[in-house]
Amino acid sequence: MQESSFRILVINPGSTSTKIGVYDDDQLVMEETLRHSNEELARFSSISDQYSFRKGTILHSIEQGGVELASLNAVCGRGGLLRPISGGTYEVNDVMIEDLKNGYSGQHASNLGGIIANEIASFLDIPAFIVDPVVVDEMHPLARVSGFSLISRKSIFHALNQKAVARRFAKQTGKSYEELRLIVTHMGGGITVGAHRYGKVIDVNNGLHGDGPFSPERAGTVPSGELVELCYSGTYFRKEVMTKLVGQGGLVGYLGTNDAVTVEKRIQNGDKEAEHIYEAMAYQVAKEIGSAAAVLEGQVDGIILTGGLAYGKQYVEMIASRVGWIADVIVYPGEDELQALAEGALRVLTGEENAKTYPA
């Protein structure tokens, strides 16, 4: 049996769970989803305060899984709301840790990925990395112009999974990611549609802060004049409006659930409102894909649909029927962010790529 060259621990913290994996090169050795109850997390006043609790659960799980800490060669975490940076694998450094702790571009569970990876790696004296954080910013200058001079458009999206599936598609077609023009649509709790041109995401909706299609939990773009009126109506506190846009927006706001499987069941049982809203979500995604096709000047090698919603056959069909004329639609349901983290670290460990230095 061939000896493994590199053993990598990967860490993907989400709002209610921490997913971890141990890889020998790109082969999964152990995987676990550590769920955190509301009560457990309510003890902490900020996301960054959760790091030692989450680190403890990770170390416990690794031990239970029979993996020797000393056998690790690197630790790789999902990167968070850092300064805008180009895609790739970054070695964790002090500036990055400061930015993650302070939430340079905001608070997000993925901020903990780099912090915990660094803690574990420092103890073992091995390298710590992050790969394709949500702030990957490769936007074309034209894409930054919002039309309102006080606000620039920002790139905040599912960079890790979007780039991973784009690379997977490239491999399957015998091409390199850098040769292709792709539209990648990640559809999870948030939805982001990226125009990938030759390995760079030159335009994408800001999936976190109100831009693009509505999603299971987020409102996406809403008419700005009416939003301003609502904010100044005296009816809502700032926090309430923010929650209605992100967290309680989209499907939750209309139908009271963020679960597309429940929505599909309701449709099967004859719920016309659920059918209408679900179709509207597909319609908005298709419209965003149409915009990305214009960004790519109609030269599109494939439209990739990914994320949890891509499991929904009816939902995928509603999108494909509107955009299939642009290019072939490829469906990679779910996400494989742990694998993407391992592969990102491995590209550096094997010398295929150099680690980038944050915040260059």
Ligand SMILES: Nc1ncnc2c1ncn2[C@@H]1O[C@H](COP(=O)(O)OP(=O)(O)OP(=O)(O)O)[C@@H](O)[C@H]1O
């Ligand atoms: N088999 C399925 N059919 C239809 N929808 C599904 C299916 N499985 C999951 N989903 C839906 O996918 C959505 C969640 O997707 P996902 O798990 O990718 O989101 P997340 O990881 O919580 O958020 P994000 O991807 O934005 O980080 C939910 O609305 C869920 O109901």
Ligand SMILES: CCCC(=O)O
């Ligand atoms: C859009 C950034 C990732 C997320 O949905 O939280």
